[in-house]
Amino acid sequence: MDDFMAARSQMALSLGFHIIFACIGMVMPFFMAVSHFYWLRTKDEIYKNLTKAWSKGVAIFFATGAVSGTVLSFELGLLWPEFMKHAGPIFGMPFSLEGTAFFIEAIALGFFLYGWDRFNPWFYWFTGVIVGISGLASGILVVAANAWMNSPAGFDYVNGEYINIDPIAAMFNDAWFSQALHMCIAAFVATGFAVAGVHAFMILKSRNVRFHSKAFKIAAIFATVAAVLQPLSGDISAKDVAQRQPAKLAAMEAHFHTEEAAPLILGGVVDEEKEEVKYAIKLPGMLSFLAHGDFKTPVTGLDQIPENEQPPIAVTHYAFQIMVGLGMIMLLISVIYFIALWKKPGWLNSKWLLKLFVAATPMGYIAVEAGWTVTEVGRQPWIIHGIMRTADAVTPMPGIIYSFYMYTAIYVSLSIIVIFMLYRQIKMVDKLYDNQP
Amino acid sequence: MIYVVIAFLWAAIWLYLLLGGADYGAGIIELFTSKTNKERTRITLYSAIGPVWEANHMWLIIAIVILFVGFPEIYATMSVNMHIPLTVMLLGIIARGTAFTFRHYDAVVDDMQHVYNRIFAYSSFITPLFLGIIAGSAVSGRIDPEATDFLSAYIYSWLDWFSISVGLFTVAICGFLAAIYLIGETDSKEEKRMFVSKALRLNIAAVVCGALVFLAATYEQIPLLDWVFGNIYGTLAIVAATLSLILLWYMLYKGESRGIRILAGFQVTMILFTTTYRHFPNIVILKNGGYLSLLEHRGHDKTIETLGWALLIGSIFILPALFYLIYSFQKRKANVH
Numbered sequence: 001m002d003d004f005m006a007a008r009s010q011m012a013l014s015l016g017f018h019i020i021f022a023c024i025g026m027v028m029p030f031f032m033a034v035s036h037f038y039w040l041r042t043k044d045e046i047y048k049n050l051t052k053a054w055s056k057g058v059a060i061f062f063a064t065g066a067v068s069g070t071v072l073s074f075e076l077g078l079l080w081p082e083f084m085k086h087a088g089p090i091f092g093m094p095f096s097l098e099g100t101a102f103f104i105e106a107i108a109l110g111f112f113l114y115g116w117d118r119f120n121p122w123f124y125w126f127t128g129v130i131v132g133i134s135g136l137a138s139g140i141l142v143v144a145a146n147a148w149m150n151s152p153a154g155f156d157y158v159n160g161e162y163i164n165i166d167p168i169a170a171m172f173n174d175a176w177f178s179q180a181l182h183m184c185i186a187a188f189v190a191t192g193f194a195v196a197g198v199h200a201f202m203i204l205k206s207r208n209v210r211f212h213s214k215a216f217k218i219a220a221i222f223a224t225v226a227a228v229l230q231p232l233s234g235d236i237s238a239k240d241v242a243q244r245q246p247a248k249l250a251a252m253e254a255h256f257h258t259e260e261a262a263p264l265i266l267g268g269v270v271d272e273e274k275e276e277v278k279y280a281i282k283l284p285g286m287l288s289f290l291a292h293g294d295f296k297t298p299v300t301g302l303d304q305i306p307e308n309e310q311p312p313i314a315v316t317h318y319a320f321q322i323m324v325g326l327g328m329i330m331l332l333i334s335v336i337y338f339i340a341l342w343k344k345p346g347w348l349n350s351k352w353l354l355k356l357f358v359a360a361t362p363m364g365y366i367a368v369e370a371g372w373t374v375t376e377v378g379r380q381p382w383i384i385h386g387i388m389r390t391a392d393a394v395t396p397m398p399g400i401i402y403s404f405y406m407y408t409a410i411y412v413s414l415s416i417i418v419i420f421m422l423y424r425q426i427k428m429v430d431k432l433y434d435n436q437p
Numbered sequence: 438m439i440y441v442v443i444a445f446l447w448a449a450i451w452l453y454l455l456l457g458g459a460d461y462g463a464g465i466i467e468l469f470t471s472k473t474n475k476e477r478t479r480i481t482l483y484s485a486i487g488p489v490w491e492a493n494h495m496w497l498i499i500a501i502v503i504l505f506v507g508f509p510e511i512y513a514t515m516s517v518n519m520h521i522p523l524t525v526m527l528l529g530i531i532a533r534g535t536a537f538t539f540r541h542y543d544a545v546v547d548d549m550q551h552v553y554n555r556i557f558a559y560s561s562f563i564t565p566l567f568l569g570i571i572a573g574s575a576v577s578g579r580i581d582p583e584a585t586d587f588l589s590a591y592i593y594s595w596l597d598w599f600s601i602s603v604g605l606f607t608v609a610i611c612g613f614l615a616a617i618y619l620i621g622e623t624d625s626k627e628e629k630r631m632f633v634s635k636a637l638r639l640n641i642a643a644v645v646c647g648a649l650v651f652l653a654a655t656y657e658q659i660p661l662l663d664w665v666f667g668n669i670y671g672t673l674a675i676v677a678a679t680l681s682l683i684l685l686w687y688m689l690y691k692g693e694s695r696g697i698r699i700l701a702g703f704q705v706t707m708i709l710f711t712t713t714y715r716h717f718p719n720i721v722i723l724k725n726g727g728y729l730s731l732l733e734h735r736g737h738d739k740t741i742e743t744l745g746w747a748l749l750i751g752s753i754f755i756l757p758a759l760f761y762l763i764y765s766f767q768k769r770k771a772n773v774h
Contacts, residue, residue: 056542059538059541059542060538060539060542063534063535063537063538064534064535064538066494066534067530067531067534067535068531069498070494070497070498070527070530070534071527071530071531073498073501073502073505074501074516074523074527075527076505077505077512077513077515077516078516078520078523078524081512081513081514081516081517082513084505084509084512084513084516085509085510085512085513086509087509088505088506088509088512088513088736089506089507089509089736089737089740090740092502092505092506092507092736092740092744093506093743093744093747095502095505095506096502096503096506096744096747096748096751097747097751098502099495099498099499099502099751100747100750100751100754100755102495102498103495103499103751103755103759104754104755104758106494106495107755107758107759107762108758110762111762111765114766115765118765119765165736165737165739165740166739167739167740167743167744168743395516395517395520396517396590397517397520397590397591398587399587403524406524406528410528410531414531414535417535417539421539421542421543424543424545425542427545428545
């Protein structure tokens, strides 16, 4: 692995690690707020305990997410100084606003974690909601910055100079809305399914069933509603990418040859040499329809993209398939859950439904990682689409490979510790709240 | 507007040094506390920094965002030549932040606590050490953006006696701030006495390290004496800081916990003022005698303009909320007493 690949891998690792914690930090506060709301309304002790139990999880994830986010703000410069030198002043606006949002989140969390029973209950509840709203705002702003890399705006690039800079226009670039929407819903899907899965598992083990059932329901409803909305936002994103980054769309679909009534490829093995996808199911005209809203319109293939501007095809394609596949499974589970809620209440207590949710526990996060791989790898070889190549942005410092090994070791051990702590938290639910049946 | 942005940058560094410094210092104190007192110290420490520690951390992020948005060239140069100390500092931040949270939120209390404690205490020492090293290197004139060989570009840019002494000085200051802060946070007489003696020792350590900085500067041929005493404001600030030290010890003797905080804060402020005033608007001195200046190496006007507004609007939201957070937890403590 050369230094350039090491730098890319380290960045991918750091972002891949951070994204999980960021999603949890964005979504969990809303779950807590709901549970907390029920506690204030019904005075059912279970909701109080649930809020407290969840808030401990949030504290662990928030702290880890905060430090990994701090690391990222430095890593941008440590790994990509040339990029930051030019891009910083243009796409920095969302980052400076994100600083504010994150600060407010940290303050509100300070109240929330340390202020139980010390404030007016509704003020206290409100601080929890603020944590969620500012977390969500942070997420939207950071994604807006990433969207700028896909859809550069707010400057003119003349003879290698960045002039007429307009940070506001850069923030509201063409991709910000579709990307931010997709990411926010994804955060709800992923966190919702993960939390619902853990609680479903505990119900199956007959541990504190009332406690875990209430927790399951809150998480499952958020998860399933989001999972139903996600394909719609995915469609907006796909049409957007087809317009702005045809190379990325072509790589996502492993669409080698420009053609009319382009087929949608499901599964299969990509052969980059022979420019074909073997053993795949092809749905004629569907790609044209999904990309352009019409079964006939031609879709740009990789043959129209110069070879040195093509992203890695196989990785992008597989990642995209994984994301969509998992999204579809979660959509299906959601539909089943809705049927159970409205028509077949008997299903709600059945083991198979809970087992479905247990099986879906990691799916949302795998889909998030896959989707993020699609957008980042699919943008290559550019760091700023069409303007600056990633290879030109990397730090001149040699030996990044060692830095990559070190970060890998740290993130792997942190992940192990977090999982270990979470396991202990869940195991202790019995002891901490054992006055509950 | 550029001055608004610079003021925010300075304020962020200042607040990080004061609040974050006390935060790090708490860990440093833990590192140098005898085994028997450790558990008690830990509890006081947690109740003192728990609610605000996330917020303290934000000042660093604000400073870094201001740098990379408003002064990208300075950020890029520092990122390249300070890669190694920055990475070490980041490791410290990761280790410290996670260990602090883990030890509190681990549902099961067992041997893992020792691991968390040790990591927390050591990283509390290493992080400010490297923060200081980076700050020292910024003015030591060793950064050479044109260097091509590994050692002079990435190692000697920060590895010198001056920067290391600045690092140690920073550690001592952090510990001192924390000791002063914790005196007012505890009720037990015995613990108070312990923190007072810690404050005294760390104060001596800070003075010694400060002297070391001057010695190292002479050795490395950095005209530090001239920077500090070559202008009337620098001299005044140092004299004021020294005089206030006497007052501080008098108040400490009297048991005025609020007064000593203000004075300790004042001293640190004076030190930061002196070190930044002389060079303003330059913040990095390069090996070839050139400078990276906050005025010359700033981003485009429009960027500075929007950044300034973003900071102003942001502070309208942040400051009242932050004050209310600190106020409510202070008041609660007063009620408990």
